Amino acid sequence: MNQKKSTLASVAQLAGVSIKTASRVVRREPNVSASTRHRVEEAMREVSYRPSIAARATVGSRSYLIGLVFDNPNSNYIVDLLRGAMHQTREEGYHLIVEPIRSQDTSMIHELRRLVVQSNLDGIVLPPPICDLPEVLEVLKQQSTPYVKIASSESSGGGLSVGMDDVSAAMAMTSHLTDLGHTDIGFILGRQGTATTSRRFEGFQRAMRERGIAVKPEYIYEGDYTFKAGLLAGEQFLNLASPPSAIFASNDEMAAGVTMAALRRNLVVPDDISIAGFDDSPISTMIWPPLTTIRQPTQAISQKAISLLINDLREIENEDANPTLPFDLIVRGSTAPYQ
């Protein structure tokens, strides 16, 4: 049960070669005769040899350490990111260093540089909103530390990035509502100035246009992703002479606010009004009825990000350096056919 740890030396001895040659086989370097290679591989298998990352890290320029910094109020998102990243990092024989940073602080750049230098990071994962800070990218370029951006606002400038197609997702949700027979659909935008906000709105508009349904100006509300904005939007929509029969909020918190506005007026969700959110955040199942929403494949995204980054480190060409991962439309109790 309890096995002793095997080393390169033990492999070399068993194969009757020098440590250096054993190393060459392990690292798949050229200039080893087929028979020697075979003998060493046999020995590796016999003692179930696994190279020590620690020892490798002390010597070479590689640390086998990937960093993941975060500064995002959405803890759920962060934890999902962590799960995916940790899984893939371990899978590839690397380790993950996680660091909370405060992107507002002036000392942040200094801390980031210290992290990269001191921990000798091989690469770093940049979730939003950090991936959109030019200073951060600048520092990493200076230190020539490879990075991968997650859900970045800007189209990647030649670097690595992973994201989700917000436009298609918003289109899918809109289609879900129109398929249920809704034509009077209220839309609540997120905070101005973020790429996500405009992409989701674009998806809504495009789907409506494709179906030939006009979008009434009074059915558009400018929110800011908060519960309260949803509450206000809901009240405004429901005060209309002809209120919408469905409301699509750009995130779940706002959709929860709309739900509360509807309940306040003794409306039954989804019979009297359908409500849809976006993100599949915890609140979406905490309220009643649970929200129909869009799930971002966060774990898969961070997994992919790690994978891209490590391929890059190994100088393996990534067939797609800026992939976009598929989302899920989660239909729950808050949406129903128009009646």
Place this chain on the structure above:
Amino acid sequence: MNQKKSTLASVAQLAGVSIKTASRVVRREPNVSASTRHRVEEAMREVSYRPSIAARATVGSRSYLIGLVFDNPNSNYIVDLLRGAMHQTREEGYHLIVEPIRSQDTSMIHELRRLVVQSNLDGIVLPPPICDLPEVLEVLKQQSTPYVKIASSESSGGGLSVGMDDVSAAMAMTSHLTDLGHTDIGFILGRQGTATTSRRFEGFQRAMRERGIAVKPEYIYEGDYTFKAGLLAGEQFLNLASPPSAIFASNDEMAAGVTMAALRRNLVVPDDISIAGFDDSPISTMIWPPLTTIRQPTQAISQKAISLLINDLREIENEDANPTLPFDLIVRGSTAPYQ
């Protein structure tokens, strides 16, 4: 601009001591004169020295690695835990390895053992609910890996633990309500069988008893920590011939449910009814009005946990091996004087 990595040698040179002495200071070993220690610490700060885990791991039996496993649906709690733990781990010159595990899986124990053995963990932090799994404690004892429990249900069996005083916190919240003039207070219990549930209820009862206020049986509702339970509890309370003027829910989600039940009946919170929660979870400020609640000092708790654990590793006696940290009563918009 481009920072170079600092080593023990550079620190030693700057301080004018041997590498060995510098090492002693870094590792907080005894037998270093105060002045030497001071000089080395100064040098460490100057070059912002951080020991190389890799180098440490190659040599000694110690890994300077602390593990933190988690399996908790509340991501916000986890992230707070992480922040506190990371801060203190770095402070003490250790590194933190974070691992999500699934306490339900049968393979969990195997994975845990692998983590402990392969990463050569010096110690491990066990948040709820993992800290209450006997199999986990068993494995750690087998491997003689020191651990510290966080917010454990059971009174620590001689081991290390950090927690919060739920009884006092529930008493404080109850007093807050009675101080506002409320005597008819509804209480919503959490899920049966967890220590937290009974401790919070005990605090409520004790505070009421101290004030000589009788607790009516119809003002007690057995919930399960979900939003829906809060909604049902609220409806039941509000259907009473003489409903309570204040409702204290054992967590914020249930308090949010009560809020929705109140709004459904066109009651104004807090004018018509005061509502209090527990935990200061994200939902407490997402809904309107924001909830008066109890904040657990999660970051401080995990910080303390790391501190206890590392003291233990250094064979420094902890003056209190099972400390309980102070909480905060957060008064927000959901509670107001009885009228």
Place this chain on the structure above:
DNA sequence: CTGAAAGCGCTTACAG
């Protein structure tokens, strides 16, 4: 209280 030496498991020059 302080330090010189050996060595952890591996890699990177360098030499045959």
Place this chain on the structure above:
DNA sequence: CTGAAAGCGCTTACAG
């Protein structure tokens, strides 16, 4: 094609 040597940054015996 193969290997002996030096060294990564640190720690653990051991000596003063």
